[in-house]
Amino acid sequence: SIPMGVRKNTPKVAEEGRVHIVKAGETLYGISRKYKVKVDQIKKWNNLQSESLNIDQRISIGKQLEADEILEESLPFPGARKHFVQTSETLEQISAKRNVSMDSLKKWNNLRSNDLRIGQIIWYRNYDRSSEPMTVKEVFGKKIEQGVAKQIEDMEDTDKYLALHKTLPSGTLLEVRNLMNNKKVFVRVVGQLPAAGLNENVIVRLTPKSFKRLGILDARAQVEITYYDD
Structure with missing residues (x-):
């Protein structure tokens, strides 16, 4: 029994909206029992499609965890x-959607x-390379060459x-x-690509069919072009 005047050490109620850090061996069911909430509630608060968890994963209890509530020191890397x-999502699709390379992911x-x-x-990081200068080797x-297409x-x-390129003559074959x-x-x-205006940070322009073959879903993409410059 608990002496009078001593409060039982129970977890904070869900309404307070706290964050639980997943430890080795923990399950959603166990976490739900700890905080006296339903598994489905936890899945809804955290946009979980399954009950799979990762060690050190942050689980919001009581409310949707907003991006600005995630402490920087708890992230796997800055930003x-x-x-x-x-369902059925692939790493390639995530790469295209988040505009980061598969290797980085x-x-x-x-x-x-x-x-x-x-x-x-x-985990991913937004990184806009559109303003970076072209690299040549x-x-x-x-x-x-590497840059924006x-x-x-x-x-x-x-x-x-x-393709249109700023310096290469017509007829040059490029691997993109x-x-x-x-x-x-x-x-x-x-043909030649004008160097000014909207093409300032663009190394090449391609036909829509080329974009489709490369699996480019956005208006621009980071590409590498290879060619022989005779």
Whole structure:
């Protein structure tokens, strides 16, 4: 029995909206019993699609956990944000949706394969490289450029794999690689890309068919182009 005047040491009620840090061996059922709430409530508060948990995962109890309530020191890396894996969602789709490379996602989340499970937390960081200057290097006689690609606008014949480049002559064959998913396509330069205005930070413009082949879903993408500069 508990002596009079001594309050029993029970967890805070759900209405206070606290955060529980998952420990090894803990389950959603066990956490729900601890805080006297239902498993479905915890899943709703945390947008969980399954009952799978990770060690050190932050579980909100009592309210939806907002982004600004996540303490910086609790994040796996500065500026980290959460993505919850949905049904049938792949790492490639998350890469395209969050505009980060698959290699970065695997590194940040210690993934050894591309296999994912529903409800799994994938940490990512928003990083806009659109204002970065183009990088150029030469390897075994090949020129390699990395930077932003956009679509060609107002071109009559767009059902081909074509490109506009700032310096390369028409007829030059380029290998273009999408840095987000490693998909590649060969395109032929058919004209010069003006260096000013909307093309200031763009290294190449591609036809819509080329964008589709590369799996680019947005208006721009980070690409690598390889060619021989005779």
